[in-house]
Amino acid sequence: MTNLIWLIPILPLLGFLINGIGNKNVPRSVSGWIASLSVLGSFIISIGAFGTLMADPNLVIKADYFEWLSAGSFTLDFGFLVDRLSIVMLLVITGVGFLIHVYSIGYMHEEEDYARYFAYLNLFVFFMLLLVLGSSYVLMFVGWEGVGLCSYLLIGFWFKNNAYNDAAKKAFIMNRIGDLGFLLGMFLIFQTFGSLEYDTVFAGARQMTFDQPVLTAITLLLFVGAMGKSAQIPLYTWLPDAMAGPTPVSALIHAATMVTAGIYMVVRSNVLYVMAPFSSEVVAFVGLLTALMAGLIGLKQNDIKKVLAYSTVSQLGFMFVALGVGAYTTALFHVVTHAFFKALLFLCAGSVIHAMGGEQDIRKMGGLKKALPVTHLTFLIGTLAIAGAPPFAGFFSKDEILAGAWTHSYLIFGILAVSAILTAVYMFRLYYLTFHGEFRGSKHQQEHLHESPISMTVPLMVLAVLSTVGGFLGMPEIFHMPHFLNNFLEPVTGWADLYAHGHASHTFEYTLIGSSMVLLIVIIYLVYNKYVKDAHVPKADHLVTGFQNVLANKFYVDEFYNTFITKPLNVLSSFSYNWIEKGFIDRIVNSFGYLTNGASGVLRLVQSGHIGLYIIAMVIAVILMFVFKMII
Amino acid sequence: MGSSILELVHINNYVMLAAILFAIGVMGVMFRRNTIIIFMCIELMLNAVNLLLVAFSTMHSDPGGQVMVFFIMAVAAAEVAVGLAILVMIYRNVKSVDIDILNKLKW
Amino acid sequence: MSKIAFFVLAFLSIFSAMMVVFSRKPVHSVLSLIFCFFTIAGHYILLNAQFLAAVHIIVYAGAIMVLFLFVIMLLNLNAESEPHKTSAGKIAAVVSGGLLLLVLVSVLKSTDGLQLSAAPDSQVGMVKNLGMVLYDKYMLPFEVSALLFLTAMIGATMIGKKELD
Numbered sequence: 067m068t069n070l071i072w073l074i075p076i077l078p079l080l081g082f083l084i085n086g087i088g089n090k091n092v093p094r095s096v097s098g099w100i101a102s103l104s105v106l107g108s109f110i111i112s113i114g115a116f117g118t119l120m121a122d123p124n125l126v127i128k129a130d131y132f133e134w135l136s137a138g139s140f141t142l143d144f145g146f147l148v149d150r151l152s153i154v155m156l157l158v159i160t161g162v163g164f165l166i167h168v169y170s171i172g173y174m175h176e177e178e179d180y181a182r183y184f185a186y187l188n189l190f191v192f193f194m195l196l197l198v199l200g201s202s203y204v205l206m207f208v209g210w211e212g213v214g215l216c217s218y219l220l221i222g223f224w225f226k227n228n229a230y231n232d233a234a235k236k237a238f239i240m241n242r243i244g245d246l247g248f249l250l251g252m253f254l255i256f257q258t259f260g261s262l263e264y265d266t267v268f269a270g271a272r273q274m275t276f277d278q279p280v281l282t283a284i285t286l287l288l289f290v291g292a293m294g295k296s297a298q299i300p301l302y303t304w305l306p307d308a309m310a311g312p313t314p315v316s317a318l319i320h321a322a323t324m325v326t327a328g329i330y331m332v333v334r335s336n337v338l339y340v341m342a343p344f345s346s347e348v349v350a351f352v353g354l355l356t357a358l359m360a361g362l363i364g365l366k367q368n369d370i371k372k373v374l375a376y377s378t379v380s381q382l383g384f385m386f387v388a389l390g391v392g393a394y395t396t397a398l399f400h401v402v403t404h405a406f407f408k409a410l411l412f413l414c415a416g417s418v419i420h421a422m423g424g425e426q427d428i429r430k431m432g433g434l435k436k437a438l439p440v441t442h443l444t445f446l447i448g449t450l451a452i453a454g455a456p457p458f459a460g461f462f463s464k465d466e467i468l469a470g471a472w473t474h475s476y477l478i479f480g481i482l483a484v485s486a487i488l489t490a491v492y493m494f495r496l497y498y499l500t501f502h503g504e505f506r507g508s509k510h511q512q513e514h515l516h517e518s519p520i521s522m523t524v525p526l527m528v529l530a531v532l533s534t535v536g537g538f539l540g541m542p543e544i545f546h547m548p549h550f551l552n553n554f555l556e557p558v559t560g561w562a563d564l565y566a567h568g569h570a571s572h573t574f575e576y577t578l579i580g581s582s583m584v585l586l587i588v589i590i591y592l593v594y595n596k597y598v599k600d601a602h603v604p605k606a607d608h609l610v611t612g613f614q615n616v617l618a619n620k621f622y623v624d625e626f627y628n629t630f631i632t633k634p635l636n637v638l639s640s641f642s643y644n645w646i647e648k649g650f651i652d653r654i655v656n657s658f659g660y661l662t663n664g665a666s667g668v669l670r671l672v673q674s675g676h677i678g679l680y681i682i683a684m685v686i687a688v689i690l691m692f693v694f695k696m697i698i
Numbered sequence: 699m700g701s702s703i704l705e706l707v708h709i710n711n712y713v714m715l716a717a718i719l720f721a722i723g724v725m726g727v728m729f730r731r732n733t734i735i736i737f738m739c740i741e742l743m744l745n746a747v748n749l750l751l752v753a754f755s756t757m758h759s760d761p762g763g764q765v766m767v768f769f770i771m772a773v774a775a776a777e778v779a780v781g782l783a784i785l786v787m788i789y790r791n792v793k794s795v796d797i798d799i800l801n802k803l804k805w
Numbered sequence: 806m807s808k809i810a811f812f813v814l815a816f817l818s819i820f821s822a823m824m825v826v827f828s829r830k831p832v833h834s835v836l837s838l839i840f841c842f843f844t845i846a847g848h849y850i851l852l853n854a855q856f857l858a859a860v861h862i863i864v865y866a867g868a869i870m871v872l873f874l875f876v877i878m879l880l881n882l883n884a885e886s887e888p889h890k891t892s893a894g895k896i897a898a899v900v901s902g903g904l905l906l907l908v909l910v911s912v913l914k915s916t917d918g919l920q921l922s923a924a925p926d927s928q929v930g931m932v933k934n935l936g937m938v939l940y941d942k943y944m945l946p947f948e949v950s951a952l953l954f955l956t957a958m959i960g961a962t963m964i965g966k967k968e969l970d
Contacts (some may be wrong), residue, residue, distance in 0.1 A: 095857070202712055364817065435717055502954075555724055675801035676798055676799050676800065676801050677798075677801070678728065678731065678798060678894070678916050681727055681728055682728050682897060682898070682901060684904075685724055685727075685728060685905060686901055688905070689901065689904050689905050689908050691907040692909070692912055693908060695912065696908075696912060702849045702852075702853065702927060703807050703808075703811065703852060703853070704852075706807050706808045707807070707808055707811045709919050710808060710813070710850075710919070711815070711857065713913050714910065715815045715818065715848075717906060717909040717910055717913055718822075718906060719818060719819065719822055720909065721902050721905050721906035722819070722822040722823060722825075722826060722902070723822070724902050724905055725826060725898055725899060725900075725903075725905075726825060726826035727889075728897070728898035728901060728902065729826055729827075729890065729898040729899070729902075730890070730892075731888040731889065731890055732824065732831060732874065732882070732887060732888060734831060734876060734882070734948045735825070735826075735831060735834050737919070737923070738825055738834060738835065738838050738873060738951075739825065739826065741838065741865070741869065742822055742825060742838065742841065743811070745841075745842065745845050745859070745865075748861075748921055749845055749848055751957060752848075752849055752852050752854050752857060752930075753852055755852075755929065755930075756825055756853055756854065756929065758932065759926040759929050760929070761929050761930075761934055761935055762937040762938070762942075764854055764856075764930060764935055764944060765855050765859055765938055765939055765942075765943050768857065768860065768935075768939065769866050769923070769943075769946060769950055770928075771860065771861065771865070771964025772950040772953065772954065773950070773953065774864075774865075774933070775864055775868060775869060775954070776870065776953050776954055776956075776957035777957075778869050778873075779872070779957045779958070779960075779961045780874060780957050780960045780961050780964065781916075781964040782872055782873070782876050782934075783961040783962075783963075783964040784961070785876065785877060785963075786879070786880070787884070787965065788962050789880050794888075795880065795882065796888040799887070800808055804888075
């Protein structure tokens, strides 16, 4: 299996080429399956590689294929690295990716540009795999840019709608800001360590003394990249807008895989972050702020996908908090469980939207549980998982993050706990508003309510099972079960554990689990009372007042960016255009043109057309040339 | 004959003769307005050069110079054939061979 | 003897060349030019270039000048129809021609120092010798000049024919 890993990214690439080049010549019935099966192939190879890695804790599959870049003394090989960290990501990407591909076959069946959609989706998987597989920061950057491109293409998939195009551009530009940070970080890494290969860089970093300014700079710059890709404050505003894309895309790219690339990158560079405590604090702080803020905004959103988007941002914040407090394994654990339940939630949302004929406003839903039994049940599982109800996946990973935060700082723990409560509140609000109560949509919609086709429900069920059992990958210590993921990732993050702050006491863990369960029940009861018993429906947008209005308008962050960044830039560029470009540079350039024109107008008179004159001029010129020759 | 004219007459004389003939040719081109005469003056210039080439060829005992003259004659013959054809064409159109009438050669 | 011949020929060449430029009738110009060419052929003979002298007379006096004469007669040019430049133009022409001569002479003055290096080979200009060189070393240019003639022939015919209505 180890010599087959090059096939992992190549298969989706082949799928992309077939669907992309063939485009509309590929039969509709085939193109979806080509795309899905190519990802399934990668998944199977990944499982094989996983088996190989399981057997030997010290095994790292590293394969250099060819010399990629060579400039002066700098050479870089194009190589893949499969270790225990990347295999986890590989399994998540290809596994969840495969399910979402299958789901898309049903979801997109009415779409005209069927092949183009699957081509983009395959291309995304290819770049994502490249990002994870690369054995150097450069290759990671290639994947990093590639997934950004695919994200852009898929958000703007329905490019005839201008608002969607704007959302795509916004995502792209926001990501570019982050990419700049990543790029600068790479330059600094190269400057410091003379290489961009992981092995060399990390070996070099281990030799350095603790808390070096250059390491802080590198890690902060890399974190800027992660902010963009993983939608953290201040670069998070693109992610809610990215919901313009098809729903499976939101599930795959903007929930399960691409947005976790930032977390993967930080975990991969854990050696650097451990050596830079200040950066870790920044990471934790930004994550914390994002978790809280996105949670607050999520409370008052009425678009089913927007709620999920803000919940994604919030959960990503959780992950960054985990990274910041040094709990790298925990962050990855949450990436995995989050991939399961958030993909599930998005796909359920897709199923709901599908049934509602494109309607996304939860104020017009309600009572869908009878019409969509499978979707309802799986959505409930997803909600319980994200809210942190035992024994669902989110419970274990989130408790682990909270425990990690507790050992680090009580303040972080407190705020994070509030965010966790918020998660439960808005998720149950979403759940009750969508599936319980009376149907509030139009008559027409009600008649057409239907459960989704089997190609959509099967992935839902598989993901629901995964969301249920996914948490057993990492059981808390008190249950006296081996923490599988921790042990598995030991070779990768072992270095970081040397700097860990110790573990939370068993008493604390019992208290945490107990109190979170009690709180969850209270929340569910309260939310149930409000939205089901009292049949409260969120007010129309213009009737919302006070702080709720602020929340509904997402803290006016977009407006803030518009006023303080976009508008001044626009003013500056129109100034440059009108005054500097048109008034200054253009005038200089034009005046050269006018000068040439005028001068030639005068010189043209010499050309009288009389051949006799021409001959005399020629003779005189020849004489002058001879004279000149003599003088010299 | 054995002896060469160049032992009696210095090569310089030939150079001067050629220069004078060439200058006369140039002057003729500027002096006259009749296109045919101008054409003939050009032939005169060509012959001045030919003369010089032959003189130097003899001086260096190098047949290359004379071969070159041979080729120049070939080119001149071709040129005259085409040139006079053009001239007849012009005359047919403007009923004149006056070079000053041909003043369309401008922008 | 040869020396005297050279100077006489040189004088005749220059004189006839002047006549080409200054005669009023185009026919006189052509005749002067033919005479000039004969004197140049004489120079060639003096320089031991017999073959070239023959070719010169055949090509120039025999072919080219006949062509000129023919055209002049065809166009019926004579002194009355002959256009003349203004006197200012004539003066300008003479002055610049004179200047050119002056400059040429002063540039070519450096040939004063040229001396005959070795005994010249009087057989260089003979047909046999030239033929050896022409068909050996200059074979390709010779063939190309044949092509040139072909082109000129086609061109002259094309240009000279009456336009089809």
